[in-house]
Amino acid sequence: MVMQGLTWKSLKKNPSLMPLFFFVGAGSVMALVYVIRLATRHPEVTWTRANKNRPWDAYADNKQYKLWSDTIDYKNLPPIPAPKLD
Template sequence: MFRVMVNHARKHPSLIPLFLIIGSGGIGAALYVMRLAVFNPDVCWDKKNNPEPWNKLAPNDQYKFYSVNVDYSKLKKDRPDF
């Protein structure tokens, strides 16, 4: 499959940007799904030690990718300001 793509790209160089855009979109989608699978509190990989991880979240924990109405000045700082 990869060899066919390389042969097409050699014959038609205008296909190279198309391959790059589609490839970067696929990689971005895979990384986002991996992020959701690892950091989302609704997903539980270890059912023996922590069967309900969503119950251990504090009200100010941010687990969404983008929170709309958050006052970041009132959040607890985990690391020092430099």
């Protein structure tokens, strides 16, 4: 037996549940996309096994990793040298 509201027939009887399913589904997808973005694009996460001692050196000096930057065009800025950590 399926719970009420989870089949198309019962969802037609309760149209107020449709926005609930839509927004919960959209929020879940957005959260999943953001976690995948953090795991693949963030400079503190590395998936390579080359250079095990210093994985943070694989990150480029002038690379932008902000989610949203509307005010500054990072392509026109001079590169900032990475700090020496030794």
